[in-house]
Amino acid sequence: MYEHDVIVVGAGGAGLRAAIAADEEGADVAIVSKLHPVRSHTGAAEGGINAALREADSWEDHAYDTMKGSDYLADAPAAETLCKDSPKETIKLEHWGMAFSRDDDGRVSQRPFGGLSFPRTTYAGAETGHQLLHTMYEQLVKRGIKVYDEWHVTRLAVSDEEQPEDRTCHGIVAYDVQTGQVEGFRARNGVILATGGLGQVYDHTTNAVANTGDGVAMAYRAGAPMEDMEFIQFHPTTLPSTGVLITEGVRGEGGILYNEDGERFMFEYGYANNLGELASRDVVSRAELTEVNEGRGIEDEYVHLDMRHLGEERIIDRLENIIHLSEDFEGVNPLEAPMPVKPGQHYAMGGIETDENGETCIAGLYAAGECACASVHGGNRLGGNALPELIVFGKRAGHHAAGKDMKEAEITTGKVGDYETAEIESPVELGESGIGEDVVADGGAAADSGTATTGSDLVQRAVEDERQTIDHLLEKDDGIQHAEIRERVQKSMTQNVNVFREEDGLKQALRDIREARELYQDVFVGDKSRTFNTDLLQTLETRNILDIAEAITLGALARNEFRGAHWRKEYQERRDEKWLKHTLLSWNDGRPELWYKPVILEGENKTYEPKIRSY
């Protein structure tokens, strides 16, 4: 068994920042990640980092934009923390050598982005995430922080008290992809989940193949609730054939959207009369799909994004890699022709419920970055607000886990204080209820601590459970394979739980997920080798996809209103009297339980009164 003070799971922006922060505080910290750090999907982020760096800007304005963009479902203490900390964390990256784009006076460049009242998106060409990820990994190397790369974390070792709020996380169990070994990692102080996105729940996504929501699912099964899972951001400009993202920076610099008739539909059809193409992402995504649904799409599938009028010089200076992406993945040279674009799954606003220090309701368990929900983004994330979230909350979680004295969080986690429980309306059974005893890959239910008395015993117990699961999957030699199950779920989610959602479709998705769960009981791994077995790895990930797909759909069905990225056909209004609250889903040992807690709109100096979100 390996042992460290702090274990960070995942090595993208949030994980690296958390590890560096824990190291700064003198903790013995290690990262366990299924990918080598530089392979992380933070590297694909293009646009930039929102930070109020200039005299004419302020963190208060940034917070106002963020709260408005969230459609008043972000918690003000989290949003304000993001906006207050972002400037110094962004400059910290500059001090670490990050290659930001520069103005003529040598200062870092900033540009306009959707939903922002000031051009505060600090960028490095259209490859900000790549520069950020590599800069941070450099710091990791400098500090000699230990990385266990190509180790896939399969479950958390959490004690089994009845209430999740009473449980403690003692470590993790991980599978060494290279050798097939299953080992325990004891965390003396805490475990920080930084596993990123969950886009593989859908079949058209900007996310990497590795983004299967592992951290969210394993925390959920260990007792930490998932929050606001129904809020999925669909990015309005992805390439139709692959889902590769074309940055909002194209529109920030002046790119224009046209329908088949050559109309600038954002204005012509009144989707956003003031901001046009720079309206919030959900507004633009719905506008594009409406154009397609009403017969004004190109090939009934997409619209055009044109940036030719910006001129070659400006495009090469600020958006050069867009030329390569469009050529390599769509075969279109954007200097000569408009790029085809359509909405694709891009970002999960929801995730593991945390407070503004990254703590979950389970002692010693933290989450930061896309897998966490503090909540900064509420119903919709603004472009340029994901990267600052990684560095701000990654750092806070790292500091807190390392034992730094920090101000107590204002946000509460778990079932405390003012919460309400709710009935789940579902046409089928959910979670594990109704499934036989032969559930094979329960990757992270709270370990039955039995006679385990110490943290190490508990980790060891979890390791043994995992070894059994993996042996079973490898020994079983018939049944169904994960690719089939995964594909069914992805198709159903894209068809039924997409930009436009209606009751019948959501119920159909729940039925499809149920069927996939039953099939999963009979899953087997074709590759019997212990060496670099990606078949096994993907089979384990598929279990996570099932739990997450179910949570997204349940939340979408329960929330009968239209807020942020969540649109319901039957309910075309935001209903503040009923829905200024977060959706929470607890695993409850296999019988999912739905509950709500109120959103916090009271900030440090003001209350963010819900207004109509028009752009």
Place this chain on the structure above:
Amino acid sequence: MSTQVPEQVEDESASETVSTGKQKRDAKKRERAERVQEQREVEAAEKARTADDTYHLKVFRYDPEVPEKQEPRFDDFYVPYKQGMTILDALMWARDHYDSSLTFRHSCRQAICGSDALFVNGSQRLGCKTQLSDLSEPVRVEPLPHADVVKDLVVDMEHFYDQMEAVEPYFQTNSLPDGELEEQRQTRENREKVKMSTRCIWCSACMSSCNIAAGDNEYLGPAAINKAYRFAMDEREGEDMKQRRLEILEQEHGVWRCQTQFSCTEVCPKDIPLTEHIQELKREAIKNNLKFW
């Protein structure tokens, strides 16, 4: 079709009397799974056979643990072609429809994670940004040369990572601004100068293509030297640091080993002018030595 035709699933329980609910459920489940599996195989085979356009891939296979794969071999896969299909798409299709044990690294699918550098028809390329339509058939897909094969198309990257980390690959300066909100200034020209060098995605295609690296295990290699270039040329680090960096690069297994064959530059999927960067560092080193002479 594949050489890896999946075996038909035997239905062992068909003749037994099913009595309990659990057994019934299990039997039903198995039946459904079989149906799905059979249907899938038929569909896949049918698709491959009837498609106007299939691509023939010859893929390197090796697994030290599996007796029939201990001796390296090539498997044939016929993959139905779709407009825009890449090598990575074809490998994923073959894996998901023919042989789930076909192993390769991949993640982002958009040429930024650097996981899927492969040896395709005799040159180093990223699987995700290589269009099938640009290649002649049969398409030979092999792991990167000059690296140990772990399994199938996966190679051991440790040596590459070690070299990358041997050049102090992190920003160092003695003159940071005092204020935590105060940035260092950098001219647009200087940022432009280092821009290409910062695009490296650590795919190791360059290292694999380099004859010198193949013969000298200690040679830093093009990617690591480029990483050092990125810092040596960054005006924010200052002159002292530049001296230090040139010393590291001038070591026996540093820049002077490069024989300017340009193979690294040719294969770089991010178009980084690696050889030029190495040449420029050699010139800097000479200038530097003359200064102290």
